[in-house]
Amino acid sequence: MIISQKIAASLTVWTAVWVVIVGSHDIELFGILMLIGLLITRELTTSYTDQETGVKMDALISIGIILFVVVISHRVLSILGIF
Amino acid sequence: MKISKITSKIAGAVFIGIGVYLIVFTEFRNAGFGALFIGILTLLIINPETVEDKVATAELESNVKPMHDLLSDLNVMGKGVMVAPNNNLKNTRVFVPAGKELRALPDLYDEMVIVAGGAGRLGVSLVPPGKPIYDEALSRLDTTMSDIEGAREVMGMLSHGLDMAKSFSVREEDDLLKLRITHGRYDDYCARVMERSEGICEKTACPICSSYLMALTESIGSPLAIKEFEKEGKHVKYDLEVLE
Numbered sequence: 001m002i003i004s005q006k007i008a009a010s011l012t013v014w015t016a017v018w019v020v021i022v023g024s025h026d027i028e029l030f031g032i033l034m035l036i037g038l039l040i041t042r043e044l045t046t047s048y049t050d051q052e053t054g055v056k057m058d059a060l061i062s063i064g065i066i067l068f069v070v071v072i073s074h075r076v077l078s079i080l081g082i083f
Numbered sequence: 084m085k086i087s088k089i090t091s092k093i094a095g096a097v098f099i100g101i102g103v104y105l106i107v108f109t110e111f112r113n114a115g116f117g118a119l120f121i122g123i124l125t126l127l128i129i130n131p132e133t134v135e136d137k138v139a140t141a142e143l144e145s146n147v148k149p150m151h152d153l154l155s156d157l158n159v160m161g162k163g164v165m166v167a168p169n170n171n172l173k174n175t176r177v178f179v180p181a182g183k184e185l186r187a188l189p190d191l192y193d194e195m196v197i198v199a200g201g202a203g204r205l206g207v208s209l210v211p212p213g214k215p216i217y218d219e220a221l222s223r224l225d226t227t228m229s230d231i232e233g234a235r236e237v238m239g240m241l242s243h244g245l246d247m248a249k250s251f252s253v254r255e256e257d258d259l260l261k262l263r264i265t266h267g268r269y270d271d272y273c274a275r276v277m278e279r280s281e282g283i284c285e286k287t288a289c290p291i292c293s294s295y296l297m298a299l300t301e302s303i304g305s306p307l308a309i310k311e312f313e314k315e316g317k318h319v320k321y322d323l324e325v326l327e
Binding site: 002003004005007008011012015016018019022023024025026027030031034047048049050051053056057059060 | 110111112113114116117120121123124125127128129223224236239240243244246
């Protein structure tokens with residue numbers, strides 16, 4: 001199994017586990033857990049991934065971080081009663 | 084586009100479709116989001132552009148057989164010495180002495196193949212068969228080969244990144260460097276090479292082991308002489324002496 005297949009397989013298992021645990025509650029928490037999985041996988045495989053796969057993973061992480069910022073901003077604004 | 088690549092693209096598209104359906108038409112939004120995530124991952128990350136195992140091993144073997152036959156015809160009997168780049172040498176070479184004993188390592192030059200450096204110093208200097216694999220591993224890393232840690236990093240890429248072996252270890256014992264490589268998918272290839280190209284492991288080594296030896300030599304910066312070679316099950320053992 002090549003490294004990109006290992007990455008995809010491990011993240012699929014990670015996702016499946018959290019789908020079972022979180023169920024249909026709290027999509028924001030689920031999204032953050034996906035981002036954490038992606039960050040852990042990226043960190044652990046940095047030395048072994050080729051540049052192309054690394055760039056693609058970084059792009060996914062960037063999208064995840066943008067969504068994370070949106071989620072946090074939404075929470076802060078709702079606590080402050082602005083939104 | 085290869086069948087495996089098409090399959091992965093179709094699988095990714097199906098996951099995305101399921102994800103969109105679950106998010107839009109059902110209440111299983113997390114499952115939908117998860118399926119969408121896996122779909123995007125499959126489309127982007129999985130890159131199955133590869134050759135069949137049998138073709139890959141045949142390509143690797145095609146490098147070893149001519150080298151073995153050449154060394155046999157030249158009646159070269161010594162054990163190989165990996166020589167790191169130095170003042171005269173731009174690229175790493177493997178020097179195989181003509182006789183069983185090497186008295187002293189002759190001066191090697193890039194353009195020189197048959198080396199006649201005097202009594203006990205006759206032999207052939209070849210480009211290590213593992214050079215392309217080693218270069219590929221090195222190109223994927225941002226490392227400097229200045230110490231043994233650099234070698235470990237390259238060997239990690241060879242094992243886990245390029246899947247050349249399952250694992251490896253390097254340790255110092257009794258003035259010798261002991262390199263252990265545990266084969267994974269290429270174990271059958273290794274056994275076949277040993278059978279069809281007898282003695283090549285001690286001379287130049289096959290492309291896989293040669294790439295590990297290159298990493299070690301370039302990190303140390305000194306010539307490494309193969310003292311002992313042994314294969315035990317899936318484990319390949321090299322005892323190496325650092326020549327000053």
